[in-house]
Amino acid sequence: MSGTGLYVDGVTVTFDGFRALNALSLVVEPGELRAVIGPNGAGKTTMMDVITGKTRPDTGIVRFAGRDLTKLDEAAIATLGIGRKFQKPTVFDALTVFENLELALKAPRGPIACLRWVLAGAARARIEAIMEQIGLAARREDLAGLLSHGQRQWLEIGMLLMQEPDLLLVDEPVAGMTDHETEQTAALLRGIAGTRSVVVVEHDLEFVRALDCRVTVLHEGSVLSEGSITHVQADPRVIEVYLGR
Amino acid sequence: MNRRLALLLCVLALAALPAFNALPAEHPLHVPDFLVSVVGKWICYAILALAIDLAWGYAGILSLGHGAFFALGGYAIGMHLMRLIGPRGVYGHPVLPDFMVFLGYTELPWYWLGFDWFAFAFLMALFVPGLLALVVGWLAFRSRITGVYLSIITQAMTYALMLAFFRNDMGFGGNNGFTDFKELLGMPLNTGATRAVLFYASLATLVLVFWGSAHLTQTKLGRVLTAIRDAESRTRFLGYNVTQHKLFVFVLSAMIAGLAGALYVPQVGIINPSEFSPGNSIEAVVWVAFGGRGTLVGAVLGAFSVNALKTWLTSVAPDLWLIVLGLLFVIVTLLLPKGLVGLLRRRGS
Amino acid sequence: MRPPPFRGAKKEAAELMPWFFLRGLAAALALLLFLAPARAQEYEALLPGLAGGFAQQAETVERLGLLGDPRAIPLLQAMADARLLRLADGSFAPQQGAAPPEGATLIRINNRVRGALRGALGRLQLVSPDPAERLRAADAILRNRSAADIPLIEAALARETQAPIRARLELALGGARLASEDVAVRRAGVAALGASASPEARGQLLAARAANAELLPEIEAAIAAIDRRLQLRRAAETVFQGLSLGSVLLLAALGLAITFGVMGVINMAHGEFVMLGAYTTVVVQEICRNIPELAPWSLPLAVPAAFLVTAAIGAAMERGLIRHLYGRPLETLLLTFGVGMILQQVVRLAFGAQNREVISPEWMMGTLLLSGGIAVTQNRLWIILFSLVVLLACFAAIRLTRFGLEMRAVVQNRRIAATMGIRTGRVDAMTFAFGSGLAGLAGVALSQIDNVSPNLGTGYIIDSFMVVVFGGVGSLMGTLIGAFTLGLLNKFLEPYAGVVLAKVAVLVGIMLFIQRRPKGLFALKGRAADQ
Numbered sequence A: 001m002s003g004t005g006l007y008v009d010g011v012t013v014t015f016d017g018f019r020a021l022n023a024l025s026l027v028v029e030p031g032e033l034r035a036v037i038g039p040n041g042a043g044k045t046t047m048m049d050v051i052t053g054k055t056r057p058d059t060g061i062v063r064f065a066g067r068d069l070t071k072l073d074e075a076a077i078a079t080l081g082i083g084r085k086f087q088k089p090t091v092f093d094a095l096t097v098f099e100n101l102e103l104a105l106k107a108p109r110g111p112i113a114c115l116r117w118v119l120a121g122a123a124r125a126r127i128e129a130i131m132e133q134i135g136l137a138a139r140r141e142d143l144a145g146l147l148s149h150g151q152r153q154w155l156e157i158g159m160l161l162m163q164e165p166d167l168l169l170v171d172e173p174v175a176g177m178t179d180h181e182t183e184q185t186a187a188l189l190r191g192i193a194g195t196r197s198v199v200v201v202e203h204d205l206e207f208v209r210a211l212d213c214r215v216t217v218l219h220e221g222s223v224l225s226e227g228s229i230t231h232v233q234a235d236p237r238v239i240e241v242y243l244g245r
Numbered sequence B: 001m002n003r004r005l006a007l008l009l010c011v012l013a014l015a016a017l018p019a020f021n022a023l024p025a026e027h028p029l030h031v032p033d034f035l036v037s038v039v040g041k042w043i044c045y046a047i048l049a050l051a052i053d054l055a056w057g058y059a060g061i062l063s064l065g066h067g068a069f070f071a072l073g074g075y076a077i078g079m080h081l082m083r084l085i086g087p088r089g090v091y092g093h094p095v096l097p098d099f100m101v102f103l104g105y106t107e108l109p110w111y112w113l114g115f116d117w118f119a120f121a122f123l124m125a126l127f128v129p130g131l132l133a134l135v136v137g138w139l140a141f142r143s144r145i146t147g148v149y150l151s152i153i154t155q156a157m158t159y160a161l162m163l164a165f166f167r168n169d170m171g172f173g174g175n176n177g178f179t180d181f182k183e184l185l186g187m188p189l190n191t192g193a194t195r196a197v198l199f200y201a202s203l204a205t206l207v208l209v210f211w212g213s214a215h216l217t218q219t220k221l222g223r224v225l226t227a228i229r230d231a232e233s234r235t236r237f238l239g240y241n242v243t244q245h246k247l248f249v250f251v252l253s254a255m256i257a258g259l260a261g262a263l264y265v266p267q268v269g270i271i272n273p274s275e276f277s278p279g280n281s282i283e284a285v286v287w288v289a290f291g292g293r294g295t296l297v298g299a300v301l302g303a304f305s306v307n308a309l310k311t312w313l314t315s316v317a318p319d320l321w322l323i324v325l326g327l328l329f330v331i332v333t334l335l336l337p338k339g340l341v342g343l344l345r346r347r348g349s
Numbered sequence C: 001m002r003p004p005p006f007r008g009a010k011k012e013a014a015e016l017m018p019w020f021f022l023r024g025l026a027a028a029l030a031l032l033l034f035l036a037p038a039r040a041q042e043y044e045a046l047l048p049g050l051a052g053g054f055a056q057q058a059e060t061v062e063r064l065g066l067l068g069d070p071r072a073i074p075l076l077q078a079m080a081d082a083r084l085l086r087l088a089d090g091s092f093a094p095q096q097g098a099a100p101p102e103g104a105t106l107i108r109i110n111n112r113v114r115g116a117l118r119g120a121l122g123r124l125q126l127v128s129p130d131p132a133e134r135l136r137a138a139d140a141i142l143r144n145r146s147a148a149d150i151p152l153i154e155a156a157l158a159r160e161t162q163a164p165i166r167a168r169l170e171l172a173l174g175g176a177r178l179a180s181e182d183v184a185v186r187r188a189g190v191a192a193l194g195a196s197a198s199p200e201a202r203g204q205l206l207a208a209r210a211a212n213a214e215l216l217p218e219i220e221a222a223i224a225a226i227d228r229r230l231q232l233r234r235a236a237e238t239v240f241q242g243l244s245l246g247s248v249l250l251l252a253a254l255g256l257a258i259t260f261g262v263m264g265v266i267n268m269a270h271g272e273f274v275m276l277g278a279y280t281t282v283v284v285q286e287i288c289r290n291i292p293e294l295a296p297w298s299l300p301l302a303v304p305a306a307f308l309v310t311a312a313i314g315a316a317m318e319r320g321l322i323r324h325l326y327g328r329p330l331e332t333l334l335l336t337f338g339v340g341m342i343l344q345q346v347v348r349l350a351f352g353a354q355n356r357e358v359i360s361p362e363w364m365m366g367t368l369l370l371s372g373g374i375a376v377t378q379n380r381l382w383i384i385l386f387s388l389v390v391l392l393a394c395f396a397a398i399r400l401t402r403f404g405l406e407m408r409a410v411v412q413n414r415r416i417a418a419t420m421g422i423r424t425g426r427v428d429a430m431t432f433a434f435g436s437g438l439a440g441l442a443g444v445a446l447s448q449i450d451n452v453s454p455n456l457g458t459g460y461i462i463d464s465f466m467v468v469v470f471g472g473v474g475s476l477m478g479t480l481i482g483a484f485t486l487g488l489l490n491k492f493l494e495p496y497a498g499v500v501l502a503k504v505a506v507l508v509g510i511m512l513f514i515q516r517r518p519k520g521l522f523a524l525k526g527r528a529a530d531q
């Protein structure tokens, strides 16, 4: 399966006159892994909000899989094949690890379909496999509310994988992770890319370097610089606003 | 003790009531008539409580208007019962119910057509509440009205309906509503046998609704509802159309409430607009809260225990009932967030 | 037809009375001064004729009637009732006891005299010092519709100072002119009636159409003019009623909007706080009744008292109960509902379930007749003013005080406010107390127009919620506009749909409105609003 590209053009978002995104344009190729960095408040999360339908842009175009995302709601965008991991991990605390993954599993999502849903062998096997992958197999029957912060991050990444999206938006995935976990996450994301597009927002430059991919630098709601990590780090404007501080 | 066995024993104990009522009055095990009808009423309340629990306990939709669905179900059956009075009314009109003769109607309004047929009335008792829930729910859920906003809107809904049903020209008997019913399905009301039949019908419905709800909450839909309850927006980003799911459970819940009302009215023999009063709905919410929301046993337990308390207290100290009920609200929210069931579970472990 | 009266129209019966007394007295004095001494002499000279033969009696009575000295009224009235005595000294007086005093003779009359008496009394009462009597006389002469009355009415109009009576007299004049033989006079009558805004004038014109073919176009034009004016007046009165309802909703909703906006707490006991405010008014009045110096001040005193009582209960409720439920709005809703229930029942047990009497001070009673015949009840006018004053006070409290500043900070971002050293718990308690106090003020106002009973609050609470939902949570501006919009909408719909359907229509309208703006007219923006 090959992913579809994401096309963001001239997106502006204002909150009470404050421009969180300012004519932002960005193209992510199918199967590409892209890192987005930028100082706090640069608009990284807002960009994800726009792509996933949480926030409606004032102007601008967001296209994916031949559809205009600004016309769709969150659920429709998600079913179109865009999965998101939030900056603040959000999993369903009252459900078990297994149930969390089952909910995320790609399957018909209507109420009647859910009512008649039977967990077949293949689906069960997939959930088991992902649980192994995210290292939570031993806690399958535990409520997600009982997990540690890092485990919740992993569970959310697992849920993202269960959705089998064509585009993954990952907001600060390694916050609260140990170095070892960070490395694992980088490896995981690198592995996913190629079959799917992945956009990773991160502060941690070591992590971004480990991703070894094209980097977009956001500043005050628009793209400041784009290129390889070495290119970006050498860009004087980036040094001024971000690295040099 | 085995949970299923305990539930079965409770059902059997309830089922024994009309049987003991049939014993001769001097028999030591004789159960008085009033107890059968009172418990019959509680069973209907328990069904209503299950309906509220499905929406609130499982999907987080706190409706303060479920009394309206209950009342609408009751009115639907009430209309049928009125039609069955036929020429036996005070005015002896062959077609029109007494209140219509009194208000100068010359013919039956169109929306009364079909209600002489039990099956139609019964379907309406489900359909009308369901339709109302569909419209209100759709308007509310699609514009993402949640939490207390939704509660207020549903409260306003039942309030508006109450005002509307108080009007004489609505064609539903105004103030007085419907009463003086004579028979149902060929059985004269107010006989022990009919009482027993209605009792068993209610009990069977309760068991059925309980079983169905238990099943529903075990399906993936049940888990989606829990997910919506705890993190609605996150559920959306997983691709679930939250509006549809909420609407599904809300409409289902409204229909169950309508069913409860339909069983209730023949047993109490009256339905009037005060059933729509916002206080009724919120009182039913407290049954669920007191028993333990999010658990089906809790909803039923709450309905029975609070109403038992009410029946007892209103006979020994009627002035105190409202104060005690108010205290129940306070206690349940501050001290017993998981209700009686939570308390029992804590004891158990 | 006028739209149905508001809830609790109980106080509107006695409204005309004090108005009359205030101005009536002055008018009567002026009237007496107006009467020249010469007339007084003529009056004395005429009196003996009352004891003459029937023909002389009738003539005397007529002349007394034309003379217009109000002193004749009691005498002629007594004569008509066959109670007039001629005393031993030759003077006249109505018989008081059962038997006439020594040497007095009862004056007897026949039918002709009786007829003359009716006419004379009708005329004389037009100049009576008692305004109520003048109003009655004006009404009588209005029904009479005789051209002969024209000079009489003109004379009375020249002296009359009170607007309501003048209005009746002008109407009567128009009617009398319509009955004239002279086309020019009739034309003047049509014009005069057409200048009014009264349904009676319209009726007179309608009735005059058949007999006045030559004046038909003018009559039709006059009727159309009246209709326009009546419509305008009705609209104006509806606006007033809408503003009045809006002001009540504003008072009841302000506190809700603030507590909901700042704390996210839906206070279902808010209606009961309103009720407690009304009962505080009752208690204050009861206390003041025993202290004569305080009696006229009972209502002004009730305002701070109600605020303090409900604010104290609110603060206690927040610290004792609600505080434990932050972040759980649904539980808070149930909790506050339970508290409301308890409060209501406690009041019912303490004060009884029946309505309590609240006496409005004199300056709040009565009706103001604005130009164009628009009737405005004073108590409602005061409540509109009061609600605006309270709103301004809220604005001031929120914009100008330290407490308001802290409150706004907490609304914007509770966590950051806390890290800035604001004691959010204290702000919550004070906010809740403030909101509850506002409910108490609403109670004081409602005690003036509605029945004070334990379930006073329940009738308003749902509408107030709708105001908050419509206007937008936590925005005073939204509450203001929401309250008056709903008030006006209700009152404008009522004539078409009736009270109940108007309410239902407004509710449905709000449901549809929040489809477009789920957060109400004035939504809070920013991140805080996302949660």
Ligand SMILES: Nc1ncnc2c1ncn2[C@@H]1O[C@H](COP(=O)(O)OP(=O)(O)O)[C@@H](O)[C@H]1O
Pocket: A015, A019, A020, A038, A039, A040, A041, A042, A043, A044, A045, A046, A047, C525, C526, C527, C530
């Ligand atoms: N809902 C909102 N209301 C108001 N301001 C917002 C909202 N969401 C984001 N912002 C503002 O937009 C800017 C960008 O925020 P964000 O996208 O979260 O930045 P980043 O994720 O890059 O740190 C910030 O200044 C933030 O305060």
Ligand SMILES: [Mg+2]
Pocket: A044, A045, A046, A087
């Ligand atoms: Mg961010």
